[in-house]
Amino acid sequence: KVKKPIVISTWNHGLPANKETWKELKAGKSALDAIEAGMKIPEADPNVRSVGYGGYPDREGKVTLDACIMDHNSNCGSVCFLQGIMHPISVAKRVLQNTPHVMLAGQGALQFALSEGFKEENLLTPESEKDWKKWLEDSKYKPVINIENHDTISMLMLDQDGNLSGGCTTSGAAWKMHGRVGDSPIIGAGLFLDNEVGAAAATGLGEAVIRTAGSAMVVELMRQGKSPFDACKEITERIYNKHKNHKDMEYLQVGFIALNKNGEHAGYSLRSGFNYAVSDDEKGHRMEDAKFKMS
Numbered sequence: 001k002v003k004k005p006i007v008i009s010t011w012n013h014g015l016p017a018n019k020e021t022w023k024e025l026k027a028g029k030s031a032l033d034a035i036e037a038g039m040k041i042p043e044a045d046p047n048v049r050s051v052g053y054g055g056y057p058d059r060e061g062k063v064t065l066d067a068c069i070m071d072h073n074s075n076c077g078s079v080c081f082l083q084g085i086m087h088p089i090s091v092a093k094r095v096l097q098n099t100p101h102v103m104l105a106g107q108g109a110l111q112f113a114l115s116e117g118f119k120e121e122n123l124l125t126p127e128s129e130k131d132w133k134k135w136l137e138d139s140k141y142k143p144v145i146n147i148e149n150h151d152t153i154s155m156l157m158l159d160q161d162g163n164l165s166g167g168c169t170t171s172g173a174a175w176k177m178h179g180r181v182g183d184s185p186i187i188g189a190g191l192f193l194d195n196e197v198g199a200a201a202a203t204g205l206g207e208a209v210i211r212t213a214g215s216a217m218v219v220e221l222m223r224q225g226k227s228p229f230d231a232c233k234e235i236t237e238r239i240y241n242k243h244k245n246h247k248d249m250e251y252l253q254v255g256f257i258a259l260n261k262n263g264e265h266a267g268y269s270l271r272s273g274f275n276y277a278v279s280d281d282e283k284g285h286r287m288e289d290a291k292f293k294m295s
């Protein structure tokens, strides 16, 4: 029997996001509206240091945001390298709905957001500014694995009608180069779904996920008959094998979540510490620890 609706999303900040999404879904909102509503919670929360407002800036002290959203008809909207907008997930949804394109970047994304009525705001909190100044003292770029147990929020949904959709939003890797874009806004890397098969999303070091077309590969393995767990595990292992002798290996963390058309789900990560939120009618809202390859 198909378990639906079901919503899963990455990390501890996925729990409040899931709760909001669930509420909206139960109130009759569309899948995309419900995903947007949930993702806005961590985006607006200054204590979530890896998403939206309060996210760590790049090495020039600029908070730059990546987000995307995708529906069951494979319609996609995405923004990358967007600055000064509190809710990149909402702008991504407008790209999907109101433009002939999939992805808008930087100044162009900002221009579009402003034309859609979004307000420009300063997203660098005093706390983030302080941390950035401290980082400038020796200014070494070295991603920290599982930053405070959260990173990108990626959400996947199987709705009441049995349709899949998903979204991602992040401020990206802390202290990145100005202009760096991660996996999260890239359809096929940070997020992918095929309504015939399943959905997958990534968290962790975006470069490694892009190099391997991570989320698209997880979905493709599910198409070939793998369970969400086996698909996430196989692609995580592939990423490990590709990076064993790579300079990124020292700080490499990647994690995937996946959901198939039957409502079966899983998470798997390279290193320990990854968890994800699950919401369904049977057991309500809870966190599940992902299995992992190494500690």
Ligand code: SD4
Pocket: 050, 143, 151, 152, 170, 171, 172, 173, 174, 181, 182, 183, 184, 202, 203, 204, 205, 206, 207
């Ligand atoms: C990215 N996956 O931009 C995102 C989030 C992150 O270190 O900060 N990773 O790569």
